[in-house]
Amino acid sequence: MALAFTKMHGLGNDFVVLDGTRRAITLDAASARAIADRHFGIGCDQILIVDPPRSPEADFGYRILNADGSESGQCGNGARCFARYVREQGLTDKRRIVVDIRDGQMVLEQLDGAEHRYRVALGVPVFEPADIPLAGFERAADYCLTDVAGRQAVDFAALAIGNPHAIIQVPDIDSADVAVLGPALESHPAFPERVNVGFVQVVARDHVRLRVFERGAGETLACGSGAAAAVVAGIDAGRLDPHVAVDLPGGRAEVDWAGHGEPVFLSGPAERVFDGKLVSSEVRA
Template structure:
């Protein structure tokens, strides 16, 4: 079946965007993997599907498929691309839109033509909410049976699970070995995104993220938020933090427990096209 698509990226975290407002699009995991393949398809970290709202107060709904065909509940960089897409394609003229996602809703806002803010929701730290199995609630957790263990990490969910480790230098962090080992570790029943955080100052971090279902990406928006809020909760960062990722710089703002975290940064439209998806 032929599909029209738009290729976009947020700080190098790239997406194929499909519009399914009037005609539903259901992709099998194999079809999603084919689209995401960088040799045989368009190539992307995730596929974003723009759909009609499911709730009366929403403007749209939003599905995220990872490069391996699995579904994700949240993507901060993708959300910024989403709001740019619906405004530039004439689907809405609102500056702020409410979007139904898999596990709730989020509000997306255009601050100007190139900068967008995403309300990622209130971070969930309880192990059952991450989910993280076999631990009582704590600021940090320890695993022994991983490469280079023991490893200490913080855990949080923004509708998708995150583990965050502190490293002295992200350039030499063991992302390629420890990332996949933690992503699929048994204590994470839904797998996990793994962030490697280097704290530069109280308002500045550097970050690399090994994303579940995608591997290391140039940027991960919810991963940036996870790295910031877990450090704010531990008292090591201030409320407004610059996050340097391989693909560029974002900001995360969080006022503490019970309040939503905000991710602020750019989104870019790269090109439009049509693709053939085998049945």
């Protein structure tokens, strides 16, 4: 079969975007892995599918598949690419759109005076352990696990913004043990739905550096919901201001959060790399 796609990225967090509004697309896990494979497929961190809306107030549905074929509930970098894609494909001419995601809705908006920069409302952060989910803990500002990759103790903050996130504060992200602690925490029994693991270095009250090990994808050049989670955790702990620049390996994003009960906003670029058609016996749409 021939499957039309667009390759896009947000700060190096790369995506294959598919239009499910003109033709219904159902990818099984094996097909998603085949598309995401960087040697035998197109290669990407996530696959984004534009669907018809499920609710009357939405413009589109938004589905996200990780490189391992699992489904994700949120992708902020992908959402910006989604917003650019639907405009360039002629699916809408709106600068502000509402999309149905797995667990609710998101608002995507093209920024004034910035052709390829977008602002995404990611929703209200969730802190209750049962809702993250984080097993075996009562709600606290910080948590500690003592059985991670042979370490004596790992301290972290935890919250959910569409996806579960564990945030570890480090003195220097360049020397952070992402390759060991990332996968160990991602699949730790304390996180029954796995977890995205962020390693954050506070540079100033309005500036952090961040690396993220994403569930289902490994370490990526950028993670939008991870950037938001790191800033929210820092603001909640009193270390950061309401507006923070986040430097990721792939570039800079900006996060705004007014506090508990308020949505968190992520701003940054969305880039289109190329269009193509995938022909593969391994892909079953």
